[in-house]
Amino acid sequence: MRSLFAFTSGIRTMNSSISSTSSVATELPPRDLKRSASSFLLWAIILGLLAWSWEGADMRPMALFENSGNMVDFADGFFPPDFLMWKMYVEEMWITIQIAIWGTALSIVCSIPFGILCSENIVPVWVYQPVRRLMDSFRAINEMVFAMLFVVAVGLGPFAGVLALWIHTTGVLAKLFSEAVEAIDPEPVEGIRATGANALQEVIFGVIPQVLPLWISYSLYRFESNVRSATVLGIVGAGGIGMVLWEYIRGFYYAETAAVMIIIIISVSLLDMASQRLRKLVT
Amino acid sequence: MLVVDISGLNKSFTRDKRALNDVKLQVREGEMVALIGASGSGKSTLIRHIAGLLRGDRDGGKIAVFGETIQENGKISRGARKVRTEIGVVFQQFNLVSRLSVLTNVLMGLLGRVPAWRGSLGLFTKAEKMRAMSALSRVGIDAHASKKARNLSGGQQQRAAIARTITQGARLILADEPIASLDPASSRKVMNTLDRVNREDNVTVIVSLHQVDYAKDYCKRTIAMRDGEVVFDGPSSELTPQFLQELYGEHSSELFADGAAVSTKPVAKPIAEKDLAVATS
Ligand SMILES: Nc1ncnc2c1ncn2[C@@H]1O[C@H](COP(=O)(O)OP(=O)(O)O)[C@@H](O)[C@H]1O
Ligand SMILES: [Mg+2]
Numbered sequence: 001m002r003s004l005f006a007f008t009s010g011i012r013t014m015n016s017s018i019s020s021t022s023s024v025a026t027e028l029p030p031r032d033l034k035r036s037a038s039s040f041l042l043w044a045i046i047l048g049l050l051a052w053s054w055e056g057a058d059m060r061p062m063a064l065f066e067n068s069g070n071m072v073d074f075a076d077g078f079f080p081p082d083f084l085m086w087k088m089y090v091e092e093m094w095i096t097i098q099i100a101i102w103g104t105a106l107s108i109v110c111s112i113p114f115g116i117l118c119s120e121n122i123v124p125v126w127v128y129q130p131v132r133r134l135m136d137s138f139r140a141i142n143e144m145v146f147a148m149l150f151v152v153a154v155g156l157g158p159f160a161g162v163l164a165l166w167i168h169t170t171g172v173l174a175k176l177f178s179e180a181v182e183a184i185d186p187e188p189v190e191g192i193r194a195t196g197a198n199a200l201q202e203v204i205f206g207v208i209p210q211v212l213p214l215w216i217s218y219s220l221y222r223f224e225s226n227v228r229s230a231t232v233l234g235i236v237g238a239g240g241i242g243m244v245l246w247e248y249i250r251g252f253y254y255a256e257t258a259a260v261m262i263i264i265i266i267s268v269s270l271l272d273m274a275s276q277r278l279r280k281l282v283t
Numbered sequence: 284m285l286v287v288d289i290s291g292l293n294k295s296f297t298r299d300k301r302a303l304n305d306v307k308l309q310v311r312e313g314e315m316v317a318l319i320g321a322s323g324s325g326k327s328t329l330i331r332h333i334a335g336l337l338r339g340d341r342d343g344g345k346i347a348v349f350g351e352t353i354q355e356n357g358k359i360s361r362g363a364r365k366v367r368t369e370i371g372v373v374f375q376q377f378n379l380v381s382r383l384s385v386l387t388n389v390l391m392g393l394l395g396r397v398p399a400w401r402g403s404l405g406l407f408t409k410a411e412k413m414r415a416m417s418a419l420s421r422v423g424i425d426a427h428a429s430k431k432a433r434n435l436s437g438g439q440q441q442r443a444a445i446a447r448t449i450t451q452g453a454r455l456i457l458a459d460e461p462i463a464s465l466d467p468a469s470s471r472k473v474m475n476t477l478d479r480v481n482r483e484d485n486v487t488v489i490v491s492l493h494q495v496d497y498a499k500d501y502c503k504r505t506i507a508m509r510d511g512e513v514v515f516d517g518p519s520s521e522l523t524p525q526f527l528q529e530l531y532g533e534h535s536s537e538l539f540a541d542g543a544a545v546s547t548k549p550v551a552k553p554i555a556e557k558d559l560a561v562a563t564s
């Protein structure tokens with residue numbers, strides 16, 4: 001019966017659309033002055049910004065050409081890459097990955113409660129505002145800065161790197177997690193609430209099943225980028241292959257530097273590919 | 284015994300318009316009441332207030348369920364969560380968690396009854412699982428227990444939602460347009476299931492319906508709403524097309540879907556066991 005009604009109303013709308021299209025349009029719509037003015041303004045702002053930043057960024061494109069002889073010599077030093085110590089590089093690369101694993105794992109564990117506490121559809125404003133600001137500050141400070149601080153606090157080595165990734169990634173993941181939570185359907189949550197469940201149970205059974213695939217995907221993505229970050233943490237003494245890399249660059253051992261870089265490129269690409277596969281599986 | 288007792292309920296979402304205006308309503312144990320009205324008349328809002336999912340205005344009157352105040356003057360009372368365990372809600376959009384299995388969804392009905400830690404970990408005893416399974420078999424979808432909820436048809440999901448209220452042991456079922464998104468055959472099955480729970484378990488049912496013919500077929504009593512007010516409360520048999528025309532004016536065609544069909548429709552048929560066999564298919 002319902003469908004019959006929908007059908008008749010469908011006919012009605014069809015009729016009206018026919019009558020409205022029967023007069024053929026003869027003119028283009030007038031040019032929108034306001035719109036073209038604002039797009040002009042936008043371009044002016046973008047160009048202005050670039051010009052303003054030119055000096056501060058010390059832009060000297062000519063230097064690339066003037067010193068081209070040096071550049072060739074410099075590049076020459078990288079070839080052929082020297083893999084004599086490859087066992088050590090691979091070992092350090094494993095440590096780098098292990099730093100990323102622990103840093104990511106700890107931050108996932110923390111991002112679950114923090115992510116929920118950042119979501120405006122779950123908690124009141126006096127909870128999510130302060131928690132969001134805290135997460136902002138975790139995120140605003142680069143993992144390298146945290147790494148330097150933790151090297152001072154817990155000493156040189158991978159653990160400082162783990163702590164640095166943990167804090168920074170918690171700030172990132174909590175925000176991503178809460179965005180997923182804010183996009184859920186409220187109906188299933190209400191369905192759980194209606195059974196007399198408590199607030200925690202609403203989250204466990206109403207919210208988390210809905211966001212889990214996205215959360216997994218975000219976590220894997222962050223793991224990929226944490227491996228990349230972890231490759232440089234060693235520069236400030238927080239362990240992993242970055243330490244080796246920094247020693248070689250500082251000592252002008254470019255052939256060895258090239259070998260380390262190739263190891264990093266291969267492992268990061270392999271991990272990215274594997275994690276992308278996994279992400280496709282969950283979503 | 285009074286199952287639902289509402290007096291002076293007001294609700295305004297916006298300043299200028301009341302979505303519910305001075306609603307007064309009593310429902311006794313074992314009744315199956317239809318709530319009808321055009322879309323926007325306030326059916327969902329009323330049901331959500333009874334379940335304590337929405338709060339009335341500050342001068343919003345009082346709602347008691349099973350003699351316990353669930354909200355008064357815009358404040359949800361402290362005992363609301365306990366009263367909610369007695370109330371099962373079935374929504375138009377099914378409101379199951381689509382990624383969880385049907386059985387898990389039905390077990391959710393026990394959350395208000397088992398110790399909080401056990402419910403939160405999703406640890407249910409064998410007996411509790413059996414209880415959920417028997418609820419599923421009563422609504423005729425036990426064969427689908429291990430499927431994800433989203434892989435069920437709309438009608439099956441709706442019956443799973445009813446199974447959740449059965450598992451919950453609800454003494455009052457509030458169903459908000461449970462059949463609005465279903466085809467006529469599935470609609471019948473869902474209404475038959477509600478009817479059976481009402482008659483066999485003496486569970487009180489308030490079901491909002493978009494179409495008057497289902498109200499006449501399944502409910503002795505109908506409450507009609509218009510613009511947030513109760514404009515009719517009485518035997519469904521008094522709902523003649525003329526009466527509804529008078530009551531709803533220009534909206535009446537919407538209520539009937541097909542105005543002419545109402546008078547020629549076969550009258551209410553009691554639901555026999557053989558119909559339920561169909562429901563299990
Ligand atoms: N969350 C909300 N915010 C604002 N207005 C709402 C909200 N829910 C319902 N309304 C309004 O309240 C009135 C009643 O709506 P509703 O209870 O959904 O009617 P029905 O279920 O009978 O179709 C409508 O005018 C609707 O626009
Ligand atoms: Mg509604």
